[in-house]
Amino acid sequence: MATPFLTVSHLVVAYPRIGQAPFRAVNDISFEVKEREFFGIVGESGCGKSTLAKALCHLQPITSGSIARAPMPDSAVQMIFQDAVGSLNPRIAIGDALLEVLTVHRLCPPSERSTRISTLLNEVGLPAEIAKAYPSELSGGQCQRISIARALAMNPRILIADEPVSALDVSVQARILNLLADLRHRRGLTILLISHDLAVVRTVCDRLVVMHSGEIVERGNTREVFQHPRHPYTRMLLNAVPDVSAAFIKQPESLTFDP
Numbered sequence: 001m002a003t004p005f006l007t008v009s010h011l012v013v014a015y016p017r018i019g020q021a022p023f024r025a026v027n028d029i030s031f032e033v034k035e036r037e038f039f040g041i042v043g044e045s046g047c048g049k050s051t052l053a054k055a056l057c058h059l060q061p062i063t064s065g066s067i068a069r070a071p072m073p074d075s076a077v078q079m080i081f082q083d084a085v086g087s088l089n090p091r092i093a094i095g096d097a098l099l100e101v102l103t104v105h106r107l108c109p110p111s112e113r114s115t116r117i118s119t120l121l122n123e124v125g126l127p128a129e130i131a132k133a134y135p136s137e138l139s140g141g142q143c144q145r146i147s148i149a150r151a152l153a154m155n156p157r158i159l160i161a162d163e164p165v166s167a168l169d170v171s172v173q174a175r176i177l178n179l180l181a182d183l184r185h186r187r188g189l190t191i192l193l194i195s196h197d198l199a200v201v202r203t204v205c206d207r208l209v210v211m212h213s214g215e216i217v218e219r220g221n222t223r224e225v226f227q228h229p230r231h232p233y234t235r236m237l238l239n240a241v242p243d244v245s246a247a248f249i250k251q252p253e254s255l256t257f258d259p
Contacts, residue, residue, distance in 0.1 A: 040208030095131025
């Protein structure tokens with residue numbers, strides 16, 4: 001049996017409270033992720049999934065338990081946030097934002113940076129000339145593609161996507177999910193998709209866990225969970241969300257310029 005690419009064991013993330021016991025946002029959860037797997041973490045707002053995402057990226061200290069991964073630098077784990085527009089500096093053109101990443105982290109020689117920026121934009125389905133644009137001139141979907149390109153600039157092995165499509169309309173959601181699925185295969189990425197929407201996770205994820213009140217209440221193969229949900233909370237989620245799978249049509253993302 002292959003060694004898991006990412007292993008979370010009995011993880012606890014607690015926040016102190018004055019005069020009360022610490023609040024356990026993540027409460028004794030364990031799961032494993034395989035290399036190149038598309039893995040879903042699902043739950044409503046406040047269930048602890050975003051805290052978990054930050055802990056996986058070392059952006060949030062853990063209280064107890066452990067997070068182990070295959071040998072790789074910390075920079076090989078990159079996060080894509082829900083608010084793509086807010087994650088970009090409104091005063092900096094897109095090309096300069098990508099250039100900053102390449103320069104600060106010394107990811108390629110100066111003579112190759114311009115070509116590298118064009119390649120990154122093409123890889124997320126955007127034309128090279130968009131490098132001259134500012135975030136305010138782009139749609140939400142385009143800004144999310146820029147955020148993905150910025151993460152790709154770091155040559156990641158693991159992408160943690162925290163609600164990457166929840167602020168987008170359904171048709172654009174499908175295009176971004178297509179892009180992530182395409183990048184997974186072309187780059188050999190391991191992707192953790194965090195979402196409140198089981199229908200979104202169904203389109204791309206191999207396996208998933210369902211979180212409720214900081215704990216995992218269900219886990220398994222995505223198809224099996226959808227066909228035979230065992231926990232009442234999972235059944236409630238399935239009954240509460242629309243189906244976006246009809247909009248999920250595989251396209252060569254790097255060759256199309258979508259919103």
